[in-house]
Structure formats: C-alpha cells, structure tokens
Amino acid sequence: MQDIVIIGAGGFGREVKTIIDAVNKVKKTYNFIGYYDDGIEKGTLINNFPVLGNLQDLNAIDKEISVLLGVGDPTTKSKIVTFLSNEKINFPTLIHPLVQISNDEVTISNGCIICGGTIITCNIKIGSFVTLNLMCTVGHDSIIDNFSSFMPSVNISGEVHIQEKVYVGTGAKIINQLTIGTGTIVGAGAVVSKSLPDYCTAVGIPAKPIKFHNHD
DSSP: OEEEEEEOOSHHHHHHHHHHHHHHHHSOOEEEEEEEOTTSOTTOEETTEEEEEOHHHHHTOOSOEEEEEOOOOHHHHHHHHHHOOOTTEEOOOEEOTTOEEOSSSEEEOTTOEEOTTOEEOSSEEEOTTOEEOTTOEEOTTOEEOTTOEEOTTOEEOTTOEEOTTOEEOTTOEEOTTOEEOTTOEEOTTOEEOSOBOTTEEEETTTTEEEEEOOOO
C-alpha cells in the first residue's frame, strides 16, 4: 500500500479522502496518513486524521510519499506543484470506482482527481492535475489541459478543447467544437455556445465574458 497525503484539509480535501476510502474498498491501495495545509495548525485532527504540517514541511519530507491536491482553484494547484521540488514526492491520479471510462483511446495524466459518477467517453486526452468533480461528463475527442477544474455536473460536449487553468462552475454546459481559453472562469449554470478567450470570466445563457483579469 502506498502512503498518501492530501494537500488541503478543507471541504474538497475531505471529499478526496472519501475517494481514497472508496478505492480501498475495492482494492487495498493507499495508506492515508493525513493532510498538509498552510492555514491549519499542525496536529489538528480533521475527521480523526492529523494535519501533518504545511507545504514547507511536505517539501522537506525524507521518504517516498504520494500526494493528492485537495484544491479546486487552478492557479493555486499550479503554484503548489511548482513549489514542491522534493523528488520523493509523486502525484498519482485518483479515480473513484464509480467513474465510467471507455477503453477507446482515453489518456489521463498524473495528479488528476476524478470523482464519482463522472463519465469519460472516447478519444479523450486529459492533462495533469485536472479535477473532475461529481457527475461530470466529457464527450468524444475532447482535450483538457493541465490544472483545469470542473465543479459538479459540468457537461463537456465532443471535440471541445479546454486550455490550461480553466475553472468551470457547477452545472455549466459547454457545446461541442469550442475552445475555452487559458485561465478562463465559466460561471455556475452557464451555457457556453461560443468559444471563449483567455483569462476572462463568462456567465449566463449563452455565456458571455463580463470581465478580463490579470494573470501570472
């Protein structure tokens, strides 16, 4: 069994722990030992498991450890991965047993979190550190780039390209053959019927950019 920890002891971090439990019920795979969180005091118990320290503590660890990102914000995920330079850290992909994935040309890179009820069809490429929350769907021939995050019940139609660090809110729908630009935020419940540029926030039905924001 792999020793594994979660970065982030908030709500989503605790949900990631439930995915570990679900995987272990099918096959004993992970030995969960606790959380790392910059905002919670070391030693605090979260559902009976300890906060083991902050990111600096994790970066200094002197043993092989698997790490999951219990964080939804794409930019935060990217900054965490850049900060963690310790070669003893590895980032597995965690997939709930109730996820449906086709065997037909689907690739999923390292560090992803895929929650229960999600359906991933065929000829799909998913980059590193992508989060697909509960009950998402990803249509044929779609590409999702690194660090993007999708909240529950997002529907991505076929031949969509989601670029890096995109955040899509709960229940949003993306029509087929569109591109969502790098760093863009799609509001909850939006219906995206036209491609969106980089670094905008888009809301509504149909979704339209309401503002553009700075980026690192």
